[in-house]
Amino acid sequence: MQNILEQYQSVSEDSVSTWFRVGEVSDFPENSGACIKYKTKQIAVYNFTRTSKWYATQNLCPHKMEMVLSLGMIGDKDDIPKVACPMHKKNFSLEDGSNLAGEDLKIATYPVKIEDGNVYIGFAD
Amino acid sequence: MKKIIVIGNGMVGYKFCEKFVAQENTKDFKITIFGEEPRPAYDRVHLSEFFDNQDAKALEMAPRTWYEEQGIELITNERITDIHRSSKKITTAKDVNYKYDYLVLATGSVPFVPNINGIEKKGVFVYRTIEDLEAMLAYAEAIQKGKTETVKAAVLGGGLLGLEAAKAVMDMGLEPHVVEFAPKLMPRQLDRRSSKVLQEKIESIGINVHLSKATNKILGDDAITGMEFGEYDKIDVEMLVISAGIRPRDELGKTCDLEMGTRGGIVVNNKMQTSDPEIYAIGEVALYNNMIYGLVAPGYDMADVAVNQILGNTDVTMVEDIDMSTKLKLIGVDVASYGEPFMPVEKGYSIVYENKTKNLYKRINVSHDGKELLGGILVGDASDYNMLHQIYLNGLPIPEDAEELIVGARGEGEGGFGSVMDIPDAAQVCSCESVTKGDICTSITEGGCNNLGDVIAKTKATTGCGGCKPMVVDLVNESLKSLGKEVKETICEHFDFNRQELYDLIKINKVKDYQETLNLFGEGHGCEICKPLVASIFASITMETPNRQVGIQDTNDRFLANIQRNGTYSVVPRIAGGEITPDKLIVIGQVAKKYDLYTKVTGGQRIDLFGAELHQLPLIWKELIDAGFESGHAYGKSLRTVKSCVGSTWCRYGMHESVTFAIEIENRYRGLRSPHKLKGGVSGCIRECAEARGKDFGLIAVDGGWNLYVCGNGGATPKHAVLFAEQLDDETAIKYLDRFLMFYIRTAGPLVRTAPWLDKLEGGIEYLKQVVIEDSLGIAEELELEMQGLVNSYECEWKQAIESPEMMKRFKHFVNSDDTDDNLVFVPMRDQKMPKAWN
Ligand code: SRM
Ligand SMILES: Cc1cc2nc3c(=O)[nH]c(=O)nc-3n(C[C@H](O)[C@H](O)[C@H](O)COP(=O)(O)OP(=O)(O)OC[C@H]3O[C@@H](n4cnc5c(N)ncnc54)[C@H](O)[C@@H]3O)c2cc1C
Ligand code: SF4
Ligand code: FES
Numbered sequence: 001m002q003n004i005l006e007q008y009q010s011v012s013e014d015s016v017s018t019w020f021r022v023g024e025v026s027d028f029p030e031n032s033g034a035c036i037k038y039k040t041k042q043i044a045v046y047n048f049t050r051t052s053k054w055y056a057t058q059n060l061c062p063h064k065m066e067m068v069l070s071l072g073m074i075g076d077k078d079d080i081p082k083v084a085c086p087m088h089k090k091n092f093s094l095e096d097g098s099n100l101a102g103e104d105l106k107i108a109t110y111p112v113k114i115e116d117g118n119v120y121i122g123f124a125d
Numbered sequence: 126m127k128k129i130i131v132i133g134n135g136m137v138g139y140k141f142c143e144k145f146v147a148q149e150n151t152k153d154f155k156i157t158i159f160g161e162e163p164r165p166a167y168d169r170v171h172l173s174e175f176f177d178n179q180d181a182k183a184l185e186m187a188p189r190t191w192y193e194e195q196g197i198e199l200i201t202n203e204r205i206t207d208i209h210r211s212s213k214k215i216t217t218a219k220d221v222n223y224k225y226d227y228l229v230l231a232t233g234s235v236p237f238v239p240n241i242n243g244i245e246k247k248g249v250f251v252y253r254t255i256e257d258l259e260a261m262l263a264y265a266e267a268i269q270k271g272k273t274e275t276v277k278a279a280v281l282g283g284g285l286l287g288l289e290a291a292k293a294v295m296d297m298g299l300e301p302h303v304v305e306f307a308p309k310l311m312p313r314q315l316d317r318r319s320s321k322v323l324q325e326k327i328e329s330i331g332i333n334v335h336l337s338k339a340t341n342k343i344l345g346d347d348a349i350t351g352m353e354f355g356e357y358d359k360i361d362v363e364m365l366v367i368s369a370g371i372r373p374r375d376e377l378g379k380t381c382d383l384e385m386g387t388r389g390g391i392v393v394n395n396k397m398q399t400s401d402p403e404i405y406a407i408g409e410v411a412l413y414n415n416m417i418y419g420l421v422a423p424g425y426d427m428a429d430v431a432v433n434q435i436l437g438n439t440d441v442t443m444v445e446d447i448d449m450s451t452k453l454k455l456i457g458v459d460v461a462s463y464g465e466p467f468m469p470v471e472k473g474y475s476i477v478y479e480n481k482t483k484n485l486y487k488r489i490n491v492s493h494d495g496k497e498l499l500g501g502i503l504v505g506d507a508s509d510y511n512m513l514h515q516i517y518l519n520g521l522p523i524p525e526d527a528e529e530l531i532v533g534a535r536g537e538g539e540g541g542f543g544s545v546m547d548i549p550d551a552a553q554v555c556s557c558e559s560v561t562k563g564d565i566c567t568s569i570t571e572g573g574c575n576n577l578g579d580v581i582a583k584t585k586a587t588t589g590c591g592g593c594k595p596m597v598v599d600l601v602n603e604s605l606k607s608l609g610k611e612v613k614e615t616i617c618e619h620f621d622f623n624r625q626e627l628y629d630l631i632k633i634n635k636v637k638d639y640q641e642t643l644n645l646f647g648e649g650h651g652c653e654i655c656k657p658l659v660a661s662i663f664a665s666i667t668m669e670t671p672n673r674q675v676g677i678q679d680t681n682d683r684f685l686a687n688i689q690r691n692g693t694y695s696v697v698p699r700i701a702g703g704e705i706t707p708d709k710l711i712v713i714g715q716v717a718k719k720y721d722l723y724t725k726v727t728g729g730q731r732i733d734l735f736g737a738e739l740h741q742l743p744l745i746w747k748e749l750i751d752a753g754f755e756s757g758h759a760y761g762k763s764l765r766t767v768k769s770c771v772g773s774t775w776c777r778y779g780m781h782e783s784v785t786f787a788i789e790i791e792n793r794y795r796g797l798r799s800p801h802k803l804k805g806g807v808s809g810c811i812r813e814c815a816e817a818r819g820k821d822f823g824l825i826a827v828d829g830g831w832n833l834y835v836c837g838n839g840g841a842t843p844k845h846a847v848l849f850a851e852q853l854d855d856e857t858a859i860k861y862l863d864r865f866l867m868f869y870i871r872t873a874g875p876l877v878r879t880a881p882w883l884d885k886l887e888g889g890i891e892y893l894k895q896v897v898i899e900d901s902l903g904i905a906e907e908l909e910l911e912m913q914g915l916v917n918s919y920e921c922e923w924k925q926a927i928e929s930p931e932m933m934k935r936f937k938h939f940v941n942s943d944d945t946d947d948n949l950v951f952v953p954m955r956d957q958k959m960p961k962a963w964n
Contacts (some may be wrong), residue, residue, distance in 0.1 A: 004948075022941045029935070031640075031651075032676035032683075037942045045940070050640065050650055062440075063180075067948045068692045071680045075652035077618070084653035086680035086688055104182055 004065065007041055008058035008108035009124075010097060016111060016122030025117050033083060034125060035059050035070035036121065043110060043121060044070035046094060054112035055094035056121050062105045063087045069107065127154050129435065130215060130225040130378065132205045134160025136169055137408030137424035138231035139186045144432045146195045151436065157198040157223065159205055162254060165189055170421055170589070173293050175258050184255070208381040210401055227403055227435050230378065230391060231428075234371040234409040234417070239281075243343030249365045250574040252290045261366065265297040268363045275300045278364035279352055281340065283310040285453055287368035291332045293346060294366060302333045304352065309336060314451060319502045320481060322486040326458055326505060329484070335360070373417055375409045379858045386412040395442040397431040405431040413443060420588070422556040423447050428662060429559065448556065450514050452507055452592055459507035464500025464517040465490055473499050478531050480505075485659040487531040489513070491523070498523050498530070513546070519552045545599045546607075554596055557589020565597060569604040576615070577601050616875065617654040619647045624800065624875050628662050638663075639677045657682070658875045664798030665870045668915045670922035671761070673930055681760035684936065685923055686742055689735060691949055691960035694742055696722070696734040697759035698749050699795060701732030701771040702787035702807075710933055712752040720745055723957045729766035729804070731757060736958060738945055743936050746923045755921040758796055762876070764803045767791035768816060772809030772826070779809035780826035786855065787815070790824075793859070794866065796919045800873040800882075803866070804838070818846045821879040827851070831858045835865055835893070836879040844880040847890050850898060864897045864905050 022036040022045065030049040035042055042059035059067050064087060072083045074094075081094040091100040097107040111122040129145075131138050138158055145151060160166065167184040175184060182188075192199040207216040214222045236251035238244060244384075248268070250261050269276050276299050280291045283305030291301040301309070309320035310327070311882035324334050335354075344351035344359065353359040378391035384400035385390055390412030397405045397413075407427035409417060418424070426443060433441035450463030468475045468490035478487045485505035492499055498517045500766050503510055513530065516523060521528060548562030566582045568574045580601050581587055587594045615621050620631065620801040627646065634644050639659050643651055663669050671682040686694035698713070713732055717724045720741055722734040737745055746756075758764065769787030773779030787807040797803065806817030807824045816839075817823025823846050824835040830852035837846025850861060873882040886892060926932045938946045950961040 027940050030676055034940045035938060037939045037944060042939075042946075042948070048650065050643075064690075066690075066692050067946055068680075068688070071683070071688065071692075073653040073656055073677075073679070074650075075619070075656065076650040079649065081650070082652070083801065102188065104188055111812060 004060065005062065008060065010108040011110050011122055011124045013111045013122065014058060017122045017125070019113065019120040022119050022121055026120060028119065031074065033070040033072060033074060035067075037104045037125075038121065038123060040107060041042055042067050042070075044083070045112065045119065045121065046070075046074050046081075048074065051081075053081065054114060054119065055081060056110040056112045057083070057092070057097060058108045060107075061087060061090070062107060063088060063090050086094060127226040129154055129156045129227045129229065130223060131156060131229040131231055132215070132409070133231035133233055133374075133408070134166045134199065134201060135231060135233045135408065136160070136166060136186065136421055137233070137428050138229070139166035139229060140425045141229060141428040141432060142192070142195065142197050142409065142430050143187070145436075146197070148432060151528060154435075155196070155198075157200065158192070159203050159217070160199070160201045161204040162256075163202050164255070165199060165201060167255065169253070172252075172255070172258065174288055174350070175255060176262070176293050176296055178219070179262075181255050205377065208377055208404070210381050210404070213403070225403075227405065229431055230399070230404065230406040230410055231408045232374040232377065232410045234373045234419070236367060237370040237372045238367055239340075239369055241340050241343055243345070243349075244367075246343050246345050247348035248345075249343065249349055249367065251367050252286065252293075252764075256579075258293075261293075261364075264364060265294075265299055265761065269298060275361045276364075277302060277360070278366070279304050279360065279362040280366045280368055282368035283307070283334065283336070284313065284368065284370070285311060285451060288327065288332075288453060288458075290366045290368050291327075294364070295331060299364065300333070302335060302362060303327075304335045304338050304354075304360075306338065306339055307336070310334065311453075311460070311462075314466055315460070315490065315504070316467055316501055318477070318545050319486040319488060319504045322479065322481070322484055322504045323458070324620075325481075325482040330457055351604055362916040370419070371409065371419055373412070375410055378406070378410075379439065386415065390417050393427075395430075395445075396434045396439070397427050397443065398434070400898070405434070407431050414445070414447070416447070418449070420449065420451065422559075425589075426559060444767055448518065450517075452510055454592075459503065459505055459512075461503045461507040461510040462501070463510070463514045464498070465499050466502050468499065473497075476531065478528075485931055489527060489530055491527045495525070495527055495562040496523065497571070498527075502529075506805050511593060512786050515545075515548045515554070515596070519549050521548060526645070544603070545596060546603050554600065554869055555584075555586040555589065555593045557593075560584045560586040562600060562743055565600045566604045569601065570608060575610070616658060617652055619643065619651050619655050620650045622646065624662070625872050627659070628665070628871060631659070631662055632666050639674055646740055651677070653679075657762075661798050661800065663874075664763075665915075668796070668798075668918035668920075670796070670920060670925060672922055672925050672929075675935065684739065684742065685746075685756065685760060685926060686737070687760045689960065693735070693844075693949065693960065694737045694739065694948065695759070696737055696742070696745055696749070697727070697731060697757040698754035699757040699791070700731040701791040701795070702767055702784050704769070704784055704788060708751065709754070712749070712754075716748050719748075721958065723954075723959060727759075730761075730768050731766060732760070738949070739912060739938050740945060743927045743933055747927045750921070750924055750927065756796070756923040761796075762799060764791070764794040764797045764799070764800050764805075767805035767807060768820065769807050769824060770809050770814035772807075776809055778812060780828065781809060781831070783807040783809035783815065783824075783826060786824065786831075789855075790859070790862070793916055796922070797866070797870075797915060799866070799870045801876050801878040803879075819843065820846060822846065822865065824858060830854050833861060836883040836890075838878050838880050840878075842880075846880075847883075849894065860909065861879055864908045865893070867908040867912045868893075868896060887897060 017097045020038050028034050028047045033044050033046045044057050044059040046055045059070050061069050068086050072086045074083050082091050084091050092107050097109045099105040157384050166186045204218040205215050206218050214224050216222050236253050241392050278294045278299040279302040280287050281304050283303045291303050294301040310432050338354045340352050351359050351361045373390040377390050384392040391399050393405040393406050393411045393413050399406050408424040430443050451459040471491050473492045475490050487503050489501040490499040509843040552562045554562050564584050568580050574580045586597050657679040660677045671678040717734050723736050727733045767787045767790045769784045772783030803824045804820045806815040806818045806820040808815040809826050817825050818834050818837050819839045824831040831849050833849045834846035835849045839842050951958040952961045
């Protein structure tokens with residue numbers, strides 16, 4: 001269980017070594033999340049059509065270790081973009097992966113870029 | 126810089142820090158707090174919740190970072206072993222010394238373990254810390270492993286905590302036995318009769334009670350196998366939880382020669398000072414007025430006094446009389462006692478109401494002149510506890526005929542209470558956080574608070590045990606009203622409207638979707654509260670299915686299936702009225718077998734197939750739909766089932782065809798989205814085998830037609846539906862149902878079922894009858910037309926989904942791969958499978 005979680009470490013834009021293409025913009029539902037696979041990782045990708053912003057995080061909810069975050073509802077809290085886990089509605093910031101209720105739970109975040117209608121996620125491995 | 130050292134990072138030690146940093150003139154002080162436990166202070170009062178979720182973080186009073194931010198040094202996992210008063214130093218178990226200017230002892234207490242022969246055996250536990258609970262869970266699992274019959278466990282002590290422990294033991298799957306030395310349960314709070322009522326209630330939920338038992342011996346070689354009371358009197362149990370009272374952890378006081386009570390506890394004065402004025406003691410270690418108070422509220426008051434004393438506000442002292450009123454928080458059993466529960470005849474007289482068939486007991490003790498409430502007991506229904514407690518605490522006037530306090534006033538309308546606004550401003554409403562009525566009301570009238578959330582954030586009321594919440598809500602609403610402000614439960618930060626307003630706005634303005642709703646009436650980008658709510662409103666107006674606006678659906682609705690513990694889904698086809706042909710049963714069996722699904726008959730008279738992966742859902746539904754099934758909407762806030770009994774077609778008592786009518790009704794309202802789920806029932810006679818009165822709407826066949834009942838439910842707060850109209854023919858019953866349901870859908874708050882909706886409806890059931898039966902608002906026809914429109918527009922959403930390739934894209938685990946989720950692990954269980962539990 002531990003090593004599932006350890007696979008996921010936040011990647012910052014400048015430490016990206018691979019921009020991995022995960023599909024076209026139209027493959028991703030509007031104003032919601034979807035899941036992609038990179039090597040052994042499951043990554044949740046969120047498409048905020050309203051603000052034309054994209055975010056990516058681990059798909060694993062650190063609360064009960066379920067692969068579900070891409071299924072959660074997205075939105076914002078006090079202007080911070082967030083996802084609510086579908087299981088117990090824990091809220092995570094999509095900007096830095098922190099738990100919005102101040103709990104000691106964190107998710108890894110990954111940079112996303114859109115080029116020519118293609119969606120890329122940045123990885124450091 | 127003055128150094129304050131707090132020994133003990135428990136509830137009260139933490140509260141000391143919290144109260145300290147909230148004060149102003151603290152910059153010359155530095156606090157260091159030591160805790161022996163591995164983690165920062167947590168909420169012991171709600172310890173039992175750890176069994177539900179094993180989430181220690183959720184219980185934390187504040188995270189470690191809070192202490193850092195406040196400039197408090199927190200040292201956990203460190204026991205203090207000595208106090209050197211002459212040099213004002215303490216020594217830790219690791220032999221490090223720290224100097225103090227003020228010392229605060231908040232070392233709490235330990236469970237009292239009686240000296241019984243064999244008590245050291247394996248399998249004997251106490252109930253105080255998270256580690257205790259972890260050890261109990263592990264042990265309970267080990268002794269249950271591989272056994273088919275239920276394993277028994279005992280709890281020693283039938284007090285407040287013992288009963289809570291018994292419930293926990295039961296939730297672990299063990300058969301609980303409470304062993305009490307006294308001849309009654311909760312001997313300190315209850316009289317004999319109420320204790321008996323409680324006992325019956327407790328036994329009815331499966332907790333066994335053994336009274337007047339003195340335990341001689343714990344049986345077993347290495348681990349416990351039983352308890353012996355007398356030579357021929359024993360019980361076999363494989364686990365024992367001791368809950369026989371507490372003993373203050375006063376050893377530090379003893380070794381440094383502070384004044385001690387004869388039966389333990391460190392003596393303090395009303396400034397919380399021990400016999401050494403620079404050493405304070407607070408919480409369960411402090412002996413105040415010759416008493417140890419095993420409750421958190423007095424501990425918090427002590428913390429407040431100590432903070433003020435140290436900061437030089439010397440006129441803040443501890444009150445003389447400490448309120449020991451308590452309410453048991455065991456789920457499913459209401460018990461409370463306040464003030465003087467037992468009444469010596471020379472002080473006053475008692476009025477007792479007892480109803481054995483309902484396990485109800487209420488007692489009030491009133492002064493001889495009938496003017497003052499002195500105390501009382503409530504068993505079976507403690508919903509009036511807050512108000513009675515306030516009347517007692519504040520000496521509020523009581524009705525001339527005091528019995529109205531427990532049996533309600535004669536005739537219609539209000540009970541014997543006045544309004545919450547009658548209690549004095551100084552009345553303490555939230556005793557955990559010492560918040561008075563005045564604090565709550567002024568936070569609104571002068572403090573700028575505009576709703577319940579603001580008030581809670583500002584005053585911290587309700588954040589302790591939560592028992593005062595109903596009263597705080599009432600006070601907030603009344604205060605808002607007094608300012609002429611509308612009391613409005615707005616949806617969330619994105620919409621400053623309540624559900625009914627938004628419903629009307631969307632309907633009148635013919636808004637086309639969520640995004641437009643947000644643009645027109647909201648702000649920000651939405652959240653998991655407003656999105657599904659708006660989805661539900663759209664469905665209630667146009668009968669659109671979740672396939673149209675996928676992104677705003679709750680996860681269950683988005684995938685048209687209930688998400689399960691491991692991220693798989695369940696499939697529930699509609700089986701209207703519970704009637705199913707053998708052929709259809711065979712199809713369900715075949716589908717379940719083909720996709721290896723766990724199969725179970727639900728509590729709603731149909732069949733649930735669990736463990737489907739996302740990509741399998743459309744395949745499964747295609748087969749089911751081909752065989753004539755349709756969605757059962759088990760995932761939606763919508764009509765679930767209309768339960769039937771077999772009725773006059775077969776039953777020798779049946780008066781009408783209940784199955785036929787149940788099917789007709791279920792098919793009429795299938796797919797109907799509503800503020801919360803809706804359930805119905807139709808029984809063929811008053812024997813009520815369909816439990817129609819436990820549903821949002823129920824029909825019971827009587828001579829001459831159907832009796833219609835509305836606004837009942839099972840679940841967490843069961844309520845019987847109330848009689849609405851009698852001897853209706855089929856057509857009138859449906860007409861009333863149409864109007865009733867549509868009226869509910871239009872006006873209820875989000876996630877409010879019919880029973881609480883009716884509770885809040887001004888005018889209650891009589892008003893509802895006027896609207897629905899007598900058409901007092903002149904909207905009956907409109908309601909019927911709207912309902913008929915929805916009925917006509919029904920479409921099976923699963924059929925829609927499998928027929929559209931675009932919609933099918935949704936049911937794929939990965940966007941960029943056809944792989945399935947490799948994170949799923951199933952384990953076998955009784956010839957079927959279940960998800961592997963995460964630790
Ligand atoms: C499957 C089933 C249990 C079973 O194995 O029998 C069940 C399963 C769930 N119930 Fe239930 N309830 C089931 C019958 C009931 C009943 C019995 C009945 O309907 O006669 C009740 C009490 C009656 C009532 O509702 O008044 C019941 C009262 C609840 C409640 C409490 C509602 C309340 O108002 O207090 C919840 C929680 C909620 O809805 O917020 C709940 C919630 C749930 C959820 C949705 C919890 C969740 O969010 O995951 C469970 C979904 C499991 C799943 O994914 O399929 N379930 N649930 C039953 C499905 C019936 C069906 O065929 O659709
Ligand atoms: C299961 C359960 C349910 C309860 N329910 C209720 C309820 O419904 N209502 C209610 O009012 N109360 C309830 N209580 C009681 C309530 O929890 C206590 O009154 C409260 O926790 C007392 O706080 P405290 O800080 O005095 O003691 P504690 O919370 O016990 O804290 C004392 C801390 O000091 C530490 N410590 C002790 N000695 C040392 C040392 N030498 N060095 C370092 N650290 C030390 C201990 O490890 C402990 O962490 C319940 C208690 C339990 C166990
Ligand atoms: S099925 Fe219902 S009662 Fe059973 S665990 Fe789930 S929600 Fe609770
Ligand atoms: S699993 Fe995500 S909140 Fe519980």
